[in-house]
Every structure is written in structure tokens, then in C-alpha cells.
Amino acid sequence: MLTIKRLDINDAYTLIEGARAKANEIGVPMCIAITDEGGNLIAFERMDGGKVTSSIIAMDKSYTASGAKKATHDYGAVSQPGAPAYGINSAIGGRLMVVGGGLPVIVDGDVVGGIGISSGTPVQDQEVAQAGIDHFLGSL
Amino acid sequence: MLTIKRLDINDAYTLIEGARAKANEIGVPMCIAITDEGGNLIAFERMDGGKVTSSIIAMDKSYTASGAKKATHDYGAVSQPGAPAYGINSAIGGRLMVVGGGLPVIVDGDVVGGIGISSGTPVQDQEVAQAGIDHFLGSL
Amino acid sequence: MLTIKRLDINDAYTLIEGARAKANEIGVPMCIAITDEGGNLIAFERMDGGKVTSSIIAMDKSYTASGAKKATHDYGAVSQPGAPAYGINSAIGGRLMVVGGGLPVIVDGDVVGGIGISSGTPVQDQEVAQAGIDHFLGSL
Amino acid sequence: MLTIKRLDINDAYTLIEGARAKANEIGVPMCIAITDEGGNLIAFERMDGGKVTSSIIAMDKSYTASGAKKATHDYGAVSQPGAPAYGINSAIGGRLMVVGGGLPVIVDGDVVGGIGISSGTPVQDQEVAQAGIDHFLGSL
Numbered sequence: 001m002l003t004i005k006r007l008d009i010n011d012a013y014t015l016i017e018g019a020r021a022k023a024n025e026i027g028v029p030m031c032i033a034i035t036d037e038g039g040n041l042i043a044f045e046r047m048d049g050g051k052v053t054s055s056i057i058a059m060d061k062s063y064t065a066s067g068a069k070k071a072t073h074d075y076g077a078v079s080q081p082g083a084p085a086y087g088i089n090s091a092i093g094g095r096l097m098v099v100g101g102g103l104p105v106i107v108d109g110d111v112v113g114g115i116g117i118s119s120g121t122p123v124q125d126q127e128v129a130q131a132g133i134d135h136f137l138g139s140l
Numbered sequence: 141m142l143t144i145k146r147l148d149i150n151d152a153y154t155l156i157e158g159a160r161a162k163a164n165e166i167g168v169p170m171c172i173a174i175t176d177e178g179g180n181l182i183a184f185e186r187m188d189g190g191k192v193t194s195s196i197i198a199m200d201k202s203y204t205a206s207g208a209k210k211a212t213h214d215y216g217a218v219s220q221p222g223a224p225a226y227g228i229n230s231a232i233g234g235r236l237m238v239v240g241g242g243l244p245v246i247v248d249g250d251v252v253g254g255i256g257i258s259s260g261t262p263v264q265d266q267e268v269a270q271a272g273i274d275h276f277l278g279s280l
Numbered sequence: 281m282l283t284i285k286r287l288d289i290n291d292a293y294t295l296i297e298g299a300r301a302k303a304n305e306i307g308v309p310m311c312i313a314i315t316d317e318g319g320n321l322i323a324f325e326r327m328d329g330g331k332v333t334s335s336i337i338a339m340d341k342s343y344t345a346s347g348a349k350k351a352t353h354d355y356g357a358v359s360q361p362g363a364p365a366y367g368i369n370s371a372i373g374g375r376l377m378v379v380g381g382g383l384p385v386i387v388d389g390d391v392v393g394g395i396g397i398s399s400g401t402p403v404q405d406q407e408v409a410q411a412g413i414d415h416f417l418g419s420l
Numbered sequence: 421m422l423t424i425k426r427l428d429i430n431d432a433y434t435l436i437e438g439a440r441a442k443a444n445e446i447g448v449p450m451c452i453a454i455t456d457e458g459g460n461l462i463a464f465e466r467m468d469g470g471k472v473t474s475s476i477i478a479m480d481k482s483y484t485a486s487g488a489k490k491a492t493h494d495y496g497a498v499s500q501p502g503a504p505a506y507g508i509n510s511a512i513g514g515r516l517m518v519v520g521g522g523l524p525v526i527v528d529g530d531v532v533g534g535i536g537i538s539s540g541t542p543v544q545d546q547e548v549a550q551a552g553i554d555h556f557l558g559s560l
Contacts, residue, residue, distance in 0.1 A: 008188050040192045044184035048148050048422065052180045052459050052487035056512045081501045089507035094514055098507035122504040141431060141532065142328060144424040151421060178458030179332050207332035221361045224402040227369035227378035232336050234374055252421065288468050320472045324464035328428050332460045 006036045007105060007113035011136060012043040015105065015115050018135020022128045023047060028120040030128055031058035035114045039067035042113070054118035060095045061102030061125075066114025072102035073126060101125025105133055107140070146176045147245060147253035151276060152183035155245065155255050158275020162268045163187060168260040170268055171198035175254045179207035182253070194258035200235045201242030201265075206254025212242035213266055241265025245273055247280070286316045287385060287393035291416060292323040295385065295395050298415020302408045303327060308400040310408055311338035315394045319347035322393070334398035340375045341382030341405075346394025352382035353406060381405025385413055387420070426456045427525065427533035431556060432463040435525065435535050438555020442548045443467060448540040450548055451478035455534045459487035462533070474538035480515045481522030481545075486534025492522035493546055521545025525553055527560070 007015070012034040023030040029049035034042045041062075046055055061072050068075070075098040078085040089098045100122035105113040115132045117125040147155075152174040163170040169189030174182045181202075186195055201212050208215075215238035218225040229238045240262035245253040255272050257265040287295070292314040303310040309329035314322045321342075326335055341352050348355070355378035358365040369378045380402035385393040395412050397405040427435075432454040443450040449469035454462045461482075466475055481492050488495075495518035498505040509518045520542035525533040535552050537545040 009185060012185075038192075040186075041184060041195050042186050044181060045149060045152075046180075046182050051489060052178075053484060053512060053516060054488070055181050057508075057516075060511065076504075076506055079507060090510040090514075094510040094512065097511065099505050099511075121498075141527070142426040142428045144426050146422040146424050148422045176458065178456065178460055180458055204333060208334070209331060218401075224356075225379050226356055227359060228337075230370035230374040231340065231377065231379075232333060232374065234370075236333060236337075247421070289465060292465075318472075320466075321464060321475050322466050324461060325429060325432075326460075326462050332458075335461050 004037060005107065005110050005112045007034065007042060009042060011113070014139050015132040015136045016043060016045050019115065019117060019128045019132030020045070020047065021135070022131030026120070026124060026127070028124055030117050030119045030125070031055050032132070033058040033062040033116040035059070035062040035066045035116070037066055037112050039063045039114070051119045057097065057118040058101070058116040060116065061097045061099070061118060062114040062116030063095060064097045065102035065104045065116060066111060069104050069111045071100070071104065072097045073100035073122065076100060101129055103129045103133060105136065144177060145247065145250050145252050147174065147182060149182060151253070154279050155272040155276045156183060156185050159255065159257060159268045159272030160185070160187065161275070162271030166260070166264060166267070168264055170257050170259045170265070171195050172272070173198040173202040173256040175199070175202040175206045175256070177206055177252050179203040179254070191259045197237065197258040198241070198256040201237045201239070201256030201258060202254040203235060203256070204237045205242035205244045205256060206251060209244050209251045211240075211244065212237045213240035213262065216240060241269055243269045243273060245276065284317060285387065285390050285392045287314065287322060289322060291393070294419050295412040295416045296323060296325050299395065299397060299408045299412030300325070300327065301415070302411030306400070306404060306407070308404055310397050310399045310405070311335050312412070313338040313342040313396040315339070315342040315346045315396070317346055317392050319343040319394070331399045337377065337398040338381070338396040340396065341377045341379070341398060342394040342396030343375060344377045345382035345384045345396060346391060349384050349391045351380070351384065352377045353380035353402065356380060381409055383409045383413060385416065424457060425527065425530050425532050427454065427462060429462060431533070434559050435552040435556045436463060436465050439535065439537060439548045439552030440465070440467065441555070442551030446540070446544060446547070448544055450537050450539045450545070451475050452552070453478040453482040453536040455479070455482040455486045455536070457486055457532050459483040459534070471539045477517065477538040478521070478536040480536065481517045481519070481538060482534040482536030483515060484517045485522035485524045485536060486531060489524050489531045491520075491524065492517045493520035493542065496520060521549055523549045523553060525556065
């Protein structure tokens with residue numbers, strides 16, 4: 001039998017709180033999604049002005065990061081033409097996201113969930129995702 | 141040009157707050173989804189213990205209620221065998237929900253969004269959705 | 281080789297015009313979809329106030345009616361529990377509509393396209409679809 | 421609560437009218453889709469001779485442009501191999517279009533909807549979309 005560590009709903013809101021603060025700081029309203037370690041959605045917020053198209057993208061970035069235990073921008077690097085994971089972006093009906101902004105949430109070496117951000121540039125999205133994680137880890 | 145009224149993110153959290161309180165009162169952890177009047181997701185919470193399968197169901201109940209301006213249990217009544225809307229439950233790739241727990245959010249006669257609840261019985265889901273709306277309307 | 285008769289875009293707008301007039305007469309803003317005899321969309325109008333969820337439903341009713349050369353309410357009758365086509369409503373990813381409001385457009389015995397209506401009751405939808413066809417046939 | 425400005429059905433037909441005129445001028449029959457600011461379809465026309473495959477492409481270009489508040493050709497530039505949004509084209513089940521021909525419709529700084537064109541080259545599609553917008557803005 002396995003014993004799994006997993007984000008609870010309060011952890012999810014702490015992650016959102018940190019991401020929202022950074023999004024406000026850089027002036028880009030974001031879609032923010034938090035998944036558990038199984039890739040299932042725990043919480044989601046579309047800030048006023050966040051993009052409609054980014055709702056699913058944020059959820060799928062978080063799904064990818066937590067389910068694959070890997071940052072989505074790392075998939076971006078290995079899925080370029082000629083690279084080993086070329087074409088992986090259309091897997092799972094397009095849910096496998098290779099664009100930056102999805103990060104696994106890691107505690108004591110275990111992936112306990114993920115965070116996915118969308119509405120800005122991939123660099124902004126990734127920065128906001130990291131701010132969510134930093135705020136969460138600082139609260140432990 | 142049309143001018144539309146729509147829930148903002150603070151309204152969405154007020155709706156969630158009211159639904160969560162009722163869910164706690166009846167002891168059933170719920171998935172709670174809030175959409176805008178166009179059916180697009182604004183906010184989502186899966187309470188600790190909420191069902192994984194209920195995540196999409198809650199989102200689709202809210203999508204149905206806001207997009208069709210109609211409670212999902214009303215679709216349940218008119219889609220029974222022999223009734224005029226029989227078979228509507230599989231429309232839109234199955235997103236058209238006819239099970240109770242999705243309600244439109246109406247302010248001054250306008251549908252401004254929707255709330256969808258899932259994890260309990262349809263009656264419990266509907267009760268929790270209504271509690272979210274009551275709490276929101278009471279806050280205006 | 282086959283020679284096919286098919287609605288052109290002007291025919292499609294004539295069908296929409298007739299449906300819109302009836303929708304206004306009964307006071308129910310509708311989604312109106314016109315497909316060709318191959319089930320492919322030619323024209324679509326969501327009247328102001330038409331339901332967001334009804335967009336795809338109207339298109340799929342028209343797709344069903346033209347592609348299957350059959351009114352959607354006829355599928356409703358034969359897909360009841362115990363009837364021969366029971367369960368057909370979830371076919372084609374849920375695109376096979378068995379709710380009234382989709383009618384084939386027939387000229388000189390040939391199906392040349394379809395019309396699908398959604399946002400009212402199935403009876404209203406069917407009435408508006410028929411009004412579109414009557415207006416179109418009267419214009420020939 | 422938010423207050424939103426949105427294209428109405430007459431605005432949608434004005435956009436189509438401008439796009440159709442340009443399509444006729446360059447001799448390329450087009451699929452023309454108009455969405456509201458939430459990405460939901462308002463109106464669609466497949467001109468006689470427009471491509472069947474272009475129906476969904478036009479709708480998804482308009483969905484992308486209005487939902488993401490961004491021209492689809494701008495996504496094309498940033499999603500090239502090695503660029504930051506590489507791989508975004510398969511997001512949202514492939515609905516996120518990065519090919520030119522989708523433009524947001526902006527009035528007084530607000531995105532109020534979108535227009536999506538398909539059947540020509542991406543450059544032709546974009547030109548026809550712009551003509552629709554120019555005609556609409558000129559009518560205000």
C-alpha cells in the first residue's frame with residue numbers, strides 16, 4: 001500500500017494567493033489552476049480580465065506538471081523539432097502542455113501537486129507560478 | 141452593441157463561501173464551480189473529500205445553468221422518457237447536465253452567471269447551490 | 281457520377297429570415313443553424329438573447345436532420361426506452377440529436393439541407409424551424 | 421459585478437458584410453465567423469465555394485482572437501520552434517489557432533468580440549478579417 005502526500009484545499013488557496021499577488025504586481029490578470037498529485041483539479045481562479053482561452057490552458061499546464069512531475073517549460077525544450085519528445089504537445093488530446101507556466105509543487109522531494117498559470121507570456125506565467133510556490137513553501 | 145452584467149471574481153468567491161458553509165453543515169464535501177453568464181469558468185473549489193469525477197460535473201452543471209439560463213433539475217424534468225426534451229442529456233458532448241445542482245445566478249432579472257455543485261445527491265447538490273446564491277444575494 | 285442539389289448561401293439566409301420572423305413573433309430569441317445536404321454548416325445566427333448552450337445544439341440538430349434526412353423529433357419517438365433506436369442520442373459524440381427542432385429541407389423530393397433551432401421548448405423550436413422552411417419554399 | 425460591452429447580432433452582420441465584400445473583391449469565397457467577447461459564436465457564413473474544413477477553423481480563429489484578446493497571427497510568430505509559445509497550437513483540443521485570419525474586435529480599448537476567416541491563404545484570411553473590422557468600425 002502507498003501513502004501519498006497531497007495538497008489540501010487550504011494549501012491550494014495559499015498557492016493561489018501567492019500567484020495572484022505576483023500577477024497583480026506585474027499587472028497581468030491571470031488564470032490560476034491548482035491540481036493534486038494525481039493531476040485532478042483542486043482549485044481555480046480566473047482573475048478579472050484573465051483570458052477565457054487561458055482557463056483550460058492553465059488547468060492543463062497544472063495537470064501536466066503534477067501528472068508528469070515536470071515543469072512544462074522543460075517539455076518545451078525536449079519537444080523542439082529534432083528533439084526526442086517532438087510532437088508530445090498534441091498528446092492526451094492536446095492536454096500535454098509544453099509551454100512554460102506549469103510547475104510541480106514539491107515538498108520534501110515528493111510531488112504533492114501542481115500549479116498552472118496562463119494569460120501572460122510564458123515567462124510571465126512561469127514567474128507567477130513560481131511566486132505561488134514560493135509563497136506556499138514559505139508558509140509551511 | 142450590448143451591455144452585459146457579469147459576476148466578478150469577488151462575487152464568485154462569495155458564492156463559493158455560501159455553498160461551502162452549507163456543504164459543511166450537511167457534512168458532504170462538494171465540488172463547487174462558478175461560471176460567468178457566457179458559461180466560462182471563473183472559480184472552482186474541490187473541498188477536501190470532494191469527488192474527482194464531480195469536478196467536471198460541477199463545471200458542466202454551472203455551464204448549463206448559466207448558458208441555458210435554467211436550473212439543471214428543470215432539464216431533468218423535461219428530459220424524462222416520453223417528455224419533450226428526452227435525450228438532451230448527451231448534447232454538447234455530454235456537457236448539457238440535466239441532473240440537479242446547477243442554478244443560474246440572477247440579479248435584477250438578468251442571468252449574470254451560474255453555480256454548479258456535485259458530490260452529494262442531486263437534492264443535496266441543489267440545496268448547496270441555492271445556499272451559495274442566497275449568501276451572494278444577501279451580500280449585495 | 282452524382283449530381284446533387286444543395287442550398288446556397290442565399291437560400292440559407294432565406295431560411296434564417298423565416299425562422300427569425302417566427303421567433304420574434306413568439307417572443308423567443310433563438311439560435312438558428314443551416315446546414316447543406318452533407319450536414320456541413322452554411323450559416324448560423326444567435327439572436328440577441330439566444331442561449332449560449334443552444335449554439336451547438338442548433339448546429340447538431342441541423343446536422344442530424346440533413347445528414348439523416350429525418351426530423352429530429354422523429355428520432356425522439358424511436359429512441360424511447362424499449363424502442364428500436366434507444367440510446368442513439370449519444371451517438372457521434374452526442375451530435376445525433378433526438379430533440380425536436382431539426383428538420384430536413386426538402387425540394388422536389390430531395391433533401392437539399394437542414395435547419396436546426398434551439399433556445400425555446402422543443403415544440404417552439406420545431407415551429408420556428410418549420411416557419412423557416414415555409415418561408416423558403418414560398419420564395420421558390 | 422462587471423459591466424461588459426459585447427457585439428450584438430447586427431454588429432455581427434456588419435462585420436460579415438465587410439469581410440464578404442473583400443472576399444468577393446479578391447475572388448476567394450470564405451468562411452466567416454463572428455464570436456462575442458467570451459468566445460461564443462454569434463454568426464457564421466460559409467460563402468458558396470468556401471471550404472468545408474474551414475468552417476471549424478474560422479470559428480476557432482474567432483474564438484481564439486476574442487478569448488485571448490490577440491490576433492492569431494501573433495500567436496503564429498511566438499509559437500515557432502524555439503520561440504516561447506512553441507506547442508501552443510494544440511492547446512484546448514486544437515482550438516487555439518496560431519494561423520493568421522483571427523482578429524479581436526476592439527472598441528474604445530475593449531475587446532467586444534472576434535472575427536475569424538478561413539479558406540484562403542493566411543494572409544488573405546487576415547486581410548478579409550481586417551476588412552470586416554474596418555467596415556464595422558466605419559459604421560459606428
